[in-house]
Amino acid sequence: AQKITQTQPGMFVQEKEAVTLDCTYDTSDQSYGLFWYKQPSSGEMIFLIYQGSYDEQNATEGRYSLNFQKARKSANLVISASQLGDSAMYFCAMREGRGSQGNLIFGKGTKLSVKP
Amino acid sequence: ETGVTQTPRHLVMGMTNKKSLKCEQHLGHNAMYWYKQSAKKPLELMFVYNFKEQTENNSVPSRFSPECPNSSHLFLHLHTLQPEDSALYLCASSQMRGAANTIYFGEGSWLTVV
Numbered sequence A: 001a002q003k004i005t006q007t008q009p010g011m012f013v014q015e016k017e018a019v020t021l022d023c024t025y026d027t028s029d030q031s032y033g034l035f036w037y038k039q040p041s042s043g044e045m046i047f048l049i050y051q052g053s054y055d056e057q058n059a060t061e062g063r064y065s066l067n068f069q070k071a072r073k074s075a076n077l078v079i080s081a082s083q084l085g086d087s088a089m090y091f092c093a094m095r096e097g098r099g100s101q102g103n104l105i106f107g108k109g110t111k112l113s114v115k116p
Numbered sequence B: 001e002t003g004v005t006q007t008p009r010h011l012v013m014g015m016t017n018k019k020s021l022k023c024e025q026h027l028g029h030n031a032m033y034w035y036k037q038s039a040k041k042p043l044e045l046m047f048v049y050n051f052k053e054q055t056e057n058n059s060v061p062s063r064f065s066p067e068c069p070n071s072s073h074l075f076l077h078l079h080t081l082q083p084e085d086s087a088l089y090l091c092a093s094s095q096m097r098g099a100a101n102t103i104y105f106g107e108g109s110w111l112t113v114v
Helices: none
Strands: A010-014 A019-021 A032-039 A047-054 A065-067 A073-081 A088-095 A105-106 A110-115 B003-007 B010-013 B017-027 B031-037 B042-050 B053-057 B064-070 B072-081 B088-094 B109-113
Touching: A032 A065, A032 A073, A032 B042, A047 A065, A047 A073, A105 B042, A110 B064, A110 B088, B003 B088, B010 B017, B017 B031, B017 B088, B031 B072, B042 B064, B042 B072, B053 B064
Parallel strands: A010 A110, B010 B109
Antiparallel strands: A019 A073, A032 A047, A032 A088, A065 A073, A088 A105, A088 A110, B003 B017, B017 B072, B031 B042, B031 B088, B042 B053, B064 B072, B088 B109
16 A cells, blocks of 8 residues: 555646645554655755644745644645746655654655746 | 755766766765655665665665765665666765654766666
8 A cells, every 4th residue: 555645646836826735644653754845857856844743733834834634644735826946746755753664755746837 | 055965967877887876965964865766656765874884775686786984975886787777866864764854865866877
């Protein structure tokens, strides 16, 4: 079974609008971390935001926020006021406290295209 | 400016060549990783080093040989590769290996095997 599921292979958003990228995860661990990364066509994997399993507040970093719904095991990324430079692949990832020895497990990614 | 630097950014090599990918992290981290990203596949973890000791080899063929001389440097030695090994190779580092430790990636090395 997939540990990280990103159901949207591709998404389009108009510049200056908000967009939500979906991510669901599967784990039996109580302690885990959820991460979002951005990968432009150049290849670099850029860390965006982190949410810990025990964090009660949703994480925010500038225009990025993470909509964490623990009971549903979802960790959606919300990008507000989209910019052309936001066009990239976005990966959701999870790091478990045990089991996989803390290694990062990635989803297949969502390709976001921002239209002018 | 990234805290994890990879060289070369692009590499084309023949199947009989020997080459190396280099990674250096300036973040004071203790764990370093090699990941492989092929077209239309999720990132695959290849190797993990924790305090210079290899702690994980994810069933990687022996034609890939990692080396970690210290906590700041990581190499991936390549020899007799196959065309299917063409991919983006990403180096990464983290403070420790626990769930809360963010993994930071370099810019990647694009490898083409001809």
